[in-house]
Amino acid sequence: ETGVTQTPRHLVMGMTNKKSLKCEQHLGHNAMYWYKQSAKKPLELMFVYSLEERVENNSVPSRFSPECPNSSHLFLHLHTLQPEDSALYLCASSPHRGYNSPLHFGNGTRLTVT
């Protein structure tokens, strides 16, 4: 149990579908992150939230829409995705925004876009 729970673990969706990924952390952290992990590529930071406010958006296409209703929950809403969006999507949290303490990751959602 990592303290960061992601659902679903696996998701298959067509390019016209709308789906959402959910992340919940039970660590009392104030910062939450979405990362994309594709084969043979480094982890890509997508979004950062600090105290429910989006503080970073790293040139992510608008077909990915994050939502952070409170400091414990983070969502990634998906619509009209492309096959190249297939990847492992990882949620992480940390006590505060910034990287002077470790990130705590969930086990990810394996997304396949058909």
Add this chain to the structure above:
Amino acid sequence: SQQGEEDPQALSIQEGENATMNCSYKTSINNLQWYRQNSGRGLVHLILIRSNEREKHSGRLRVTLDTSKKSSSLLITASRAADTASYFCATDHTGANSKLTFGKGITLSVRP
């Protein structure tokens, strides 16, 4: 690119042997972190070493940092089959746009 580059890309050793993995980076850092990822799972933090530190230990893990060479190494002593995983270094670079930059990872296989 600021990302750390791990070396080697893949490593296969016998159980009981030591495993050494290296990471190099290009610009100055606040800290460097090592993570492990088992197949189908998320990343798990192993050790964080700050720029003013040279060596840290955690159980069978030893991490060194040489800021003059912009490099770090992760040593796993007396490896076990359960150490089989991918290992990533991540660097927190100095500057206004602080971002934790991950490498592509090293695949470690420990043969029983």
